[in-house]
Amino acid sequence: MATEQAAITRATFDEVILPIYAPAEFIPVKGRGSRVWDQQGKEYVDFAGGIAVTALGHCHPALVEALKTQGETLWHTSNVFTNEPALRLARKLIAATFAERVLFMNSGTEANETAFKLARYYASTRHSPYKTKIIAFHNAFHGRSLFTVSVGGQPKYSDGFGPKPADIIHVPFNDLHAVKAVMDDHTCAIVVEPIQGEGGVTAATPEFLQGLRDLCDEYKALLVFDEVQCGMGRIGELFAYMHYGVTPDILTSAKALGGGFPVSVMLTTQDIASAFHVGTHGSTYGGNPLACAVAGAAFDIINTSEVLNGVMAKRQQFIRHLQQIDQQFDLFSDIRGMGLLIGAELKPHYQGRAREFLYAAAQAGVMVLNAGPDVMRFAPALIVEEADIDEGMKRFANAVAKVIKG
Numbered sequence: 001m002a003t004e005q006a007a008i009t010r011a012t013f014d015e016v017i018l019p020i021y022a023p024a025e026f027i028p029v030k031g032r033g034s035r036v037w038d039q040q041g042k043e044y045v046d047f048a049g050g051i052a053v054t055a056l057g058h059c060h061p062a063l064v065e066a067l068k069t070q071g072e073t074l075w076h077t078s079n080v081f082t083n084e085p086a087l088r089l090a091r092k093l094i095a096a097t098f099a100e101r102v103l104f105m106n107s108g109t110e111a112n113e114t115a116f117k118l119a120r121y122y123a124s125t126r127h128s129p130y131k132t133k134i135i136a137f138h139n140a141f142h143g144r145s146l147f148t149v150s151v152g153g154q155p156k157y158s159d160g161f162g163p164k165p166a167d168i169i170h171v172p173f174n175d176l177h178a179v180k181a182v183m184d185d186h187t188c189a190i191v192v193e194p195i196q197g198e199g200g201v202t203a204a205t206p207e208f209l210q211g212l213r214d215l216c217d218e219y220k221a222l223l224v225f226d227e228v229q230c231g232m233g234r235i236g237e238l239f240a241y242m243h244y245g246v247t248p249d250i251l252t253s254a255k256a257l258g259g260g261f262p263v264s265v266m267l268t269t270q271d272i273a274s275a276f277h278v279g280t281h282g283s284t285y286g287g288n289p290l291a292c293a294v295a296g297a298a299f300d301i302i303n304t305s306e307v308l309n310g311v312m313a314k315r316q317q318f319i320r321h322l323q324q325i326d327q328q329f330d331l332f333s334d335i336r337g338m339g340l341l342i343g344a345e346l347k348p349h350y351q352g353r354a355r356e357f358l359y360a361a362a363q364a365g366v367m368v369l370n371a372g373p374d375v376m377r378f379a380p381a382l383i384v385e386e387a388d389i390d391e392g393m394k395r396f397a398n399a400v401a402k403v404i405k406g
């Protein structure tokens with residue numbers, strides 16, 4: 001009884017949750033569109049989007065409606081039985097992309113785990129049991145399971161968890177010569193984020209992705225695009241591969257897919273999909289009706305020219321504000337990214353302090369992200385309103401002023 005009634009505060013976090021996060025001091029309790037309110041009723045402009053997840057803002061009426069309707073209809077079946085929302089969403093994804101087959105999972109990690117397992121399985125069953133090498137990139141982020149942290153290119157996430165899965169090699173991102181130097185017949189897959197998110201908001205060059213495609217074709221390896229962060233409208237196209245005009249063999253999507261409801265998907269071709277058989281892989285929740293109903297509603301809105309075309313104009317507005325802030329405070333050495341995945345790298349003098357700016361921003365009433373210690377990251381709703389951008393950036397500028405004046 002006493003425990004139930006005791007006030008929930010930020011201090012509660014340290015008492016009950018594993019110490020793997022350092023959440024901000026306030027606790028959000030309500031969100032609408034691109035605004036969020038905390039326990040004290042203080043209001044924030046949300047440029048974090050739950051890390052590129054709430055692509056339609058908070059509590060979008062169409063998503064709320066889909067969740068309510070499905071919530072009163074059917075919650076869960078497991079994959080012993082299929083369900084209508086999953087099959088409908090699968091059809092939509094197939095109609096809109098290169099994919100001929102899809103598999104739903106619950107998180108970006110799981111979609112990538114599935115992709116890497118499929119790439120290995122396809123190579124070992126169709127080609128040779130020795131075709132196991134995975135080529136991936138420095139600073140890449142692919143999730144937190146042991147396989148995905150091992151394919152990820154940030155040792156700080158995988159060190160201490162060994163022995164790690166073997167035969168994974170990392171080379172510098174955007175360096176085609178480095179890939180060529182390690183590519184061979186034993187390679188089963190090249191795994192790449194078209195735009196590295198966690199690693200610092202760095203876009204691949206078109207030549208790089210095309211070069212990877214050519215190498216995969218030459219060596220009968222699969223090209224895997226991790227679009228968990230950059231996909232689902234984030235850059236103003238449904239998926240980044242469409243912008244680059246380079247089609248992968250396997251693509252993973254999550255984050256914005258459910259607009260805040262946990263769901264992920266792996267897209268692939270019929271041929272590659274057919275390497276798997278009944279029982280080869282699975283998930284209890286993957287393709288859950290609640291998740292797929294919400295994702296279906298989100299998809300119908302995101303995959304419209306109205307939303308996708310709006311992304312570029314909103315990006316320009318963000319960039320103008322960031323340039324103004326830079327002129328005033330001499331803060332950024334680079335403003336980059338694509339669409340509404342925006343990175344602003346701090347000048348050497350301020351490097352290592354991205355989190356400090358993030359917390360100051362929250363104090364000033366705007367939620368932003370960092371991507372590593374040196375880059376501020378903005379991943380707002382794709383439908384963030386002009387007035388919210390102006391107001392949020394005003395607050396961000398105030399936060400910057402505070403940090404810089406000490």
Ligand SMILES: *Cc1c(COP(=O)(O)O)cnc(C)c1O
Nearest residue numbers: 107108109141142143197228229
């Ligand atoms: C967030 C992210 C993941 C991991 O997704 P989770 O849902 O946190 O498991 C994988 N890849 C990329 C590119 C991501 O940004």
